[in-house]
Amino acid sequence: MEIDCIGLFVNNMETMVEFYRDVIGLKTNWNGEPNADFEAGKCRLIMFGRNDFENMVSKQFNYPKGLNGTAEIAFTLKTFDEVDTEYKRLINLGVENVFPPTTMPWGQRTCYVADPEGNLLEIGSFGA
Incomplete structure (x- = not known):
């Protein structure tokens, strides 16, 4: 198997897209939809709004807050x-x-x- 992408479930898509696009410098064509896809070398970085993801899978999740060492x-x-x-x-x-x-x-x-x-x-x- 090969890793295709790494995903983040985010609270604020706009803030996170701006950070990874404008500060980190990853390329994206995000235009406001619930998910964003960034070019990151051989692997992609994707983001999905937490609420949108929970609605899609009909489940609720616990997410870390503040600085987190999960990954x-x-x-x-x-x-x-x-x-x-x-x-x-x-x-x-x-x-x-x-x-x-x-x-x-x-x-x-x-x-x-x-x-x-x-x-x-x-x-x-x-x-x-």
């Missing part, structure tokens, strides 16, 4: 310098800091920020 979305860059530059760019745009760029013992330079709904985003590189 992460990991972005990779070519160099350590690119990790530092991207981290600074995001922090300057007001994105929530979780963990500043750090070179890990296994050879990766990584950092974490959070999207507007508290999902963790890792930005890292294995290339010096």
